[in-house]
Amino acid sequence: MPRVTHQPPDQGPGQAPTLDEVARLAGVSRATASRAINGGNRVSQSAQTAVAEAVRTLGYSPNPAARSLVTRRTDSVALVVPEPDERVFSDPFFVHTLRAVNRVLAARDLQLVLLLARPEDESRMLRYLGERHIDGAIVVSHHQNDRLAEHLAALGLPCAFVGRPWTGEDRVAYVDTDNEAGSRAATELLISRGRRVIGHVAGPDDMTAAADRRAGWRSAVTTAGLRDDLVACGDFTEIGGEEATRALLAQCEEIDGLVVASDLMAVGVVRVLEAAGRRVPDDVAVVGYDDLGVAERITPPLTTIRQPIGDMAEQAARMLLDQIDERRAPRAVRVVFPPTVVERAST
Amino acid sequence: MPRVTHQPPDQGPGQAPTLDEVARLAGVSRATASRAINGGNRVSQSAQTAVAEAVRTLGYSPNPAARSLVTRRTDSVALVVPEPDERVFSDPFFVHTLRAVNRVLAARDLQLVLLLARPEDESRMLRYLGERHIDGAIVVSHHQNDRLAEHLAALGLPCAFVGRPWTGEDRVAYVDTDNEAGSRAATELLISRGRRVIGHVAGPDDMTAAADRRAGWRSAVTTAGLRDDLVACGDFTEIGGEEATRALLAQCEEIDGLVVASDLMAVGVVRVLEAAGRRVPDDVAVVGYDDLGVAERITPPLTTIRQPIGDMAEQAARMLLDQIDERRAPRAVRVVFPPTVVERAST
DNA sequence: CAGATTGATGGAAGCGCTCTCACGCCGACA
DNA sequence: TGTCGGCGTGAGAGCGCTTCCATCAATCTG
Incomplete structure (x- = not known):
């Protein structure tokens, strides 16, 4: 039996500050505050600094739900791995892919959401993707039966595959080697x-x-x-x-x-x-x-x-970003890398 | 040089259907449609089925941003791993933790977001956690310098640690073995x-x-x-x-x-x-x-x-869920499991 | 049979944010 | 001096959803 100990709860800070409060404190309108926070286009220097100051003193950070409700972006991207967990964590292939993808996304300040779907969770995963929690998906280690390419193409969700999909290969973007x-x-x-x-x-x-x-x-x-x-x-x-x-x-x-x-x-x-x-x-x-x-x-x-692998995953990430950026980008790009023979002692 | 091929873009489906359209098609109000979709409390059988039918024909799925804007929940939980990627993927400890946590969360239909933070990304990660993209965090393999327990306690974010934190151990919930x-x-x-x-x-x-x-x-x-x-x-x-x-x-x-x-x-x-x-x-x-x-x-x-490990991680997940469910739950619970000697041939 | 209770419903407010649009101000130009 | 273009600004609409509240019909109580 484990030992259990209690302590009185922490006093969490009350309500998170809103943009409204920031604007009021900075002496500007909500619109100006919003502009100042999002890159500061068409905002005077004085307003800019006043808002920055208010943000700091209030400890403000924008509510992502509210933001993405209007922008229709979530600034996060899924790495979809339809594979039982064990293999994912033992194969260096995944680690390399993950790191390369993460590198590209981090540079754009996008969050990577890892979606591990064992076969029995597949419908749950598809539902999640359909609900638009994410702006796009990179798919790795897909199988003949998951038909992910078709599902994602049907959803109209920006996506890029690492490795040619079995079916639907003319409907999605992918990278591969020959x-x-x-x-x-x-x-x-x-x-x-x-x-x-x-x-x-x-x-x-x-x-x-x-x-x-x-x-x-x-x-x-x-x-x-x-x-x-x-x-x-x-x-x-x-x-x-x-x-x-x-x-x-x-x-x-x-x-x-x-x-x-x-x-x-x-x-x-x-x-x-x-x-x-x-x-x-x-x-x-x-x-x-x-x-x-x-x-x-x-x-x-x-x-x-x-x-x-690194180049391939990076390329896939970039193809995904292209799709996300301009919804009119060609969807079904494919990039095929040449393999190289590396001779060592086993031949 | 990789080969590149293009194809004309897919025709993505236009706008996703909204609750309004579902309600109209079902011949009820938005309020009723919403109730029907969320568990169907205080909804007549006929309304219930009409809404379900409308949902199906329209292929409706609720917009998570809009929903979490009002519910203040995101239905996703982070697994925070302040560790360079390599180690995560080679140590069976993580795999076991991940699976146990995932098991508990999946039963409640919560999404697990894996947050791998290398030291240089730590501020990015803290910002992400502070922005309330997630309802809570489970922290694994934390170190003396990351001071995550204090940071999370200060944010007032529900969290549970696997393994006693160095500092702030009286401000957060954790599980450990002796x-x-x-x-x-x-x-x-x-x-x-x-x-x-x-x-x-x-x-x-x-x-x-x-x-x-x-x-x-x-x-x-x-x-x-x-x-x-x-x-x-x-x-x-x-x-x-x-x-x-x-x-x-x-x-x-x-x-x-x-x-x-x-x-x-x-x-x-x-x-x-x-x-x-x-x-x-x-x-x-x-x-x-x-x-x-x-x-x-x-x-x-x-x-x-x-x-x-499995029990510990499960316990941590459940402690987290308790905190998320009732914000008044005691924050600083700790559970310590006893270790067991397993004799084999090496002694 | 009047009054109270219950259950299903829709109107409407509002979550926190972005962005369009119209407005006022300024210097530049004729 | 009059007009124009551009810039910074704020009012306000609206993103899609949940939920409070008032309403009304149906049922129950004494």
Whole structure:
């Protein structure tokens, strides 16, 4: 049983001061006070300082509800993550995205509201978005079934996706990397190194990035006349990588190369390979995907495909701001970044 | 260079429907429509259904700004984390807290707004809290210098802290575990196992949990007449645990027991110990703190002090809701949970 | 059956703010 | 000296909603 202790309550300050009181104290009208507070256009120097003074002595801060009732802006933006909490907090991908987005928004003094929606909360989240608590949304790690692109497009809510949505891709703005090209390059690198039995550890079936990377691998092995049936699905976690690798090794012992759809999974892949007595890269060469720090920290340092997550997220944030600023901006902009091969010791 | 493609903009729906239109369509007054929508007290069955019908056909959803302008509630609550993003996303402590808080809030249909404030953003964050965008705040992982308890108490904003604040502890509500007792128990366990040179890997100096745990260890070793100078500070991360352990080993080779202020650090501790050729627990016994899953997953499974994070966070959320519900509720409630020793293989 | 109670309703006030608009003042220009 | 343009200003409307209050009909009480 926890111990509980009480104390008499604090005396909270009574009513928050309103613009009216500020105006009265400054000896100007409410209109002038409002102008002075919002950038001071068309306000005399004297009025300006008088208002500033009044604001300070009263400890005034504008009521955001009243303000947004008339401006129809809320000055906050949602980062929508339709993903169970656990994964969000273990994948560096999210941290990088979050930081980049936050950087752009903070520069404009916009507040970031993090919306984590587990599948069962999805309707609640959609309702929240529909109620216009926020000026726009950035969507990350969306899945085939959430149909977020269509929902948001239908709401007419400014939004930008990181990663191409499955459906509705012609109705919303998004940034992406060319996942198919990246994965193809990874596979071709292995082929050029003489590998001939190349498997693929794919990501979740319901994400476009995973599907595109799988397609890139398949295209490369098919073109080279190699086996194209050595695929196992992970879930973008280390554990998922481990399980997929075990399945692949059980399916075919001769595997000498693995193209893995994320670095985090590759960590698990390497662990299982070594536990199975295969040396990396001598017996099996491994290429990851992402290059967000994990890749260079593990042993052996991982050859991987870098996607510029920070740039992508920043770009998405800016695309969102464009939409918010001028409601006539083209909605369905798409920006595709090129992936880069980063060679390290695992190939 | 990224590729960029445009598409003609979507045709967003014009103006969102207002309560007025709903009322007109339902053939009732705005007042009745409002009552019908908000729980339907004192509304006839026929009016009720007419309004519901109108809401559905119009796709109406109430404007939150207008609503909170008059109700003076925003139906959202902030989770304040004065911590650089990286740590938040690597420590299971946060994930557990977040989930528990979210669970309580979701049941009441309150929205959780995550406020990550790096030190340089602190004033921005305080301003945001002062502007009453939210009905209350739950504060986690606060530090000596942020003085959040005092700031929030001064604002008169309902709030609840997870972990005792450094200052202002008599002005705000908080939950905590008895960290000193927990750490003392951990140390006494080692002593009872015959360990005689017991070091402490402490947490950051500016957090009460770390200070209390250090005090608990010191109290136990002093009482037993053992050395009390074997302390090194980590930062609650694996890396921090590694560095602290190296420092301790350099300071004294005879260490045969380590009390570590968090499981995450203990992971690093064990790693360094084994790299230095010490077996756990044969040469050095190790006790962690938290028991959030990491402890049982590592080798050897970690003896640790469990704190019921989920319960604590839930309790904090409920304390916050109490304050929000009745503004006269006692502000400075405190609830202290007892820690539990969980023995595994590391001692 | 008169009077009191209850329940459903709409009118209207007002939450705190922004912004349009009209007004008065000033210096500039002819 | 008369007119004009621009600037600073305040009055006032109105954003979309909740809620107080008066009203009225229906029901209950003695």
